[in-house]
Amino acid sequence: MIIQNVRVYTEDKKFEKGMIFIKDGVFDKIVTDLCEEGCCHEDVPDEDVIDGEGCYAIPGLIDLHFHGCMGDDFCDGTKEAIARIAKYEESVGVTAIAPATMTLPVEELEDILKVAAQYKKEAKEGADLIGINMEGPFISAVKKGAQDARNIVPCDAEICRRFLDASDGLVKFVGIAPEESKESTAFINQMKDKVNISLAHTNADYDTAKAAFDAGANHAVHLYNAMPAFTHRAPGVVGAVYDSKHVMAEIICDGVHIHPSAVRATFQMMGEDRMILISDSMRATGMPDGKYTLGGLDVNVKGNRATLVSDGALAGSATNLLDCMRTAVKKMGLPLETAVACATMNPAKSLGEYEKYGSIAVGKKADVVLLDSELGLKAVVKDGKRIESM
Secondary structure: OEEEEEEEEOOOOOEEEEEEEEEOOEEEEEEOOOOOOOOOOOOOOHHHEEEOOOOEEEEOEEEOOOOEEOOEEHHHOOHHHHHHHHHHHHHOOEEEEOOEEOOOOHHHHHHHHHHHHHHHHHOOOOOEEOOEEEOOOOOOOOOOOOOOHHHOOOOOHHHHHHHHHHOOOOEEEEEEOHHHOOOHHHHHHHHOOOOEEEEOOOOOOHHHHHHHHHHOOOEEOOOOOOOOOOOOOOOHHHHHHHOOOOOEEEEEOOOOOOOHHHHHHHHHHHOHHHEEEEOOEOOOOOOOOEEEEEOOEEEEEEOOEEEEOOOOOEEEEOOOHHHHHHHHHHOOOOOHHHHHHHHOHHHHHHOOOOOOOOOOOOOOEOOEEEEOOOOOEEEEEEOOEEEOOO
């Protein structure tokens, strides 16, 4: 396949007019100098040529924190649910996924992880399942958000090992609230070389969060949400993230969770190389308004706002990652080049998958999304094959 007449997003985060050559499901050559010898394609059948009509050509998006869509949730714990989720995500340009778990009983989480591991072995279509993001159960009841407090337990290395074993290595992030256990530093020391440790649904103050990052935690779950406010005398987790340059941070740019001004300020403060766009989408994404569930709790969804029936707390989002990226650019003022990196390169690097995913480069998986000048979705190419929209 050849994708021609596009503005290719390069690994130095620029758009350049060019062509993309794909062979056997991987990028074979990227031509950004259209006078380069060999850029013609007389030997390629017309049906294998896509005229991009001047579109932006960006890598397939990677969502490393979301729960579900189209009526399904990753924690439903069936291969059929994961398959439907992967199919929808692929159709909206998210070609690799790392769904998030909820705070459920340990044994139930183990079963969910085993199903995911089996699904990965059998999957033949849809977005690639390249990781799992464990948002619970090692969290704080004070900042539980839409998590079920009845299932919260202190961080425990043995339980964590059970999760890693059940997932056959798919678990890439394990979230903790370090203030909830005197053993949190020991936990981080024991597990940091086996899995990424994130701070998630935590009420930690600056000193506690900074100590966790100093011990080896390297990730922050949905910055600002389910953590203490960032203030000038009590900078909390956000301040600790800023002062810990090895830490990467998720951010939800759905237009509901964080004010656009705060998003802009955060990118200035943290730097674009450390920020990861996520959707945090729940099963209502792609579905009509109504009542749904998240982690066993009832949720009302109206537009792109999802809130718990019990107390009105935000309960994930009803927005896919492409829409979040579009919102970040068109309504929040982030440069397109920055937003693309934070939805492709950065999550691939955080997941340890940048050798195969996250950029348009020779030898990587041929996942491409074509966007028009208004960032409307024009085409998705997955493993070198054009995907039909749902």
